[in-house]
Amino acid sequence: MREAAIVVVSYGSSALLAQHLAETARQVPEARIVVVDNRSSDDELRAVTALTERMGWDLVALERNTGFGGGVNAGVAHALEHGAEAMLVLNPDARIDRAAFQALAAAGDERTLRSPIVRSPSGRVWFSGLDIDLVDGEIRHPRRRHEFPAGRPVPWLSGACLWITREVWELSGGFDDAYFLYWEDVDFSRRVVERGGSLLVVEDAVAMHDEGGTHKESGQRDEAKSELYYYWNIRNRMRFAAGHLDDEGVRRWQRRALQAAWRIILRGGRRQLLRPVPPLRALWRGLRDGRRIAEEALSPRAEQRT
Known part of the structure; x- marks a missing residue:
């Protein structure tokens, strides 16, 4: 397996890192772990610093909150600088086991952006591929394409868990940090395809995503959005x-x-x-x-x- 890193962008998520990323690191001990702290508070920075030092992870501490895309760019740059040839970008409230990690590494070619099937802790499928319809801008599951025969659906992969090779990263130019939050993975997926790459959902790989983990910590209802x-x-x-x-x-x-x-x-x-x-x-x-x-x-x- 080519040298790989796991890149996680954290914003006030030290508790989630201790729960989810720690388990992923235990499952995949050969991967370099890169935590990017998108500045939220002094207390949170101290907590993330203590955790990364205790676990032996790399920490990229940013002076300000650059958004998800900006955080990914910083983490991937660090991983590439330290010899990584592939990066698994993972949400702080997600985890992946060794079998899924290896399945992602083995799938596709060097110009293929890859995602696992992502499930919630209850087993519900949270992500298995999505389309953006270029006619009306609606996001739909590929199974619904037949309902919109006049549409122009194009696929995209979720940033919750993405396997990105060095070649895909250089081909795409990285994430557009001007999105700050949401839709940056849709844009990234489209640029990969527009520049000659491909997208693949690896059905033999499954990641777990405790969606809304930060909402639970704040007492927000599961269905509510910020x-x-x-x-x-x-x-x-x-x-x-x-x-x-x-x-x-x-x-x-x-x-x-x-x-x-x-x-x-x-x-x-x-x-x-x-x-x-x-x-x-x-x-x-x-x-x-x-x-x-x-x-x-x-x-x-x-x-x-x-």
Whole structure:
């Protein structure tokens, strides 16, 4: 097996690292463990520093919160600098065993971005491949393609657990940290394919994802989503459109932005609407900033045609 590293981006997640990453490290002792601390607080930095020193892991401590993509970029750069030829990017609330790690390493070729099947602790499938429909910007499971015969579905892989070779990383150019949170894995997947790579869900590999582990620690309901979740999902839908679609595609997604944003809000359930200010504020801000991104993308394109 080529030398590999496991890269985990942490934001206030020291307790999750002690639970999940520690088990992964025990299962895969030959992998270099790289923890990126996206700055949240002095106490959290001290906790992560103590944990990484005790476990013998590498720590990349950032001075500010750079978002998920920025954290991955920092962690992968560290891993490559220390000789890694492949990186497993893993959420702090996820874990993987040795058999799955080896299955990911053996699958595909050096230009293949890979993901395992991801399950929740109850056994429910959390991820087994998803599509983004380039017609309307909706995310759907590939099994639903037949319901939308006029669509243009393209696959993407979740950043919760990704096997990335050095070749894929260099081909793609890494994560776009301007997304900050959410949709950066959709964008990354598309750039891999657009530049000659491929995507693969390795069905012989299974990772466990304790989705919403941070919500449980804060006492938030399992179905509820944060205001930041809504804002970045709504905003970044249009960032993806601006980066990957032609003018008509960007305008088409913008026309459907309110409808898509409302569906994103409803992922948190209807009970949250008894206290509507946070989700509706996120909806308004996400639509506003998404529109700005679309307008900024279309403006220079119009100038180039004149």
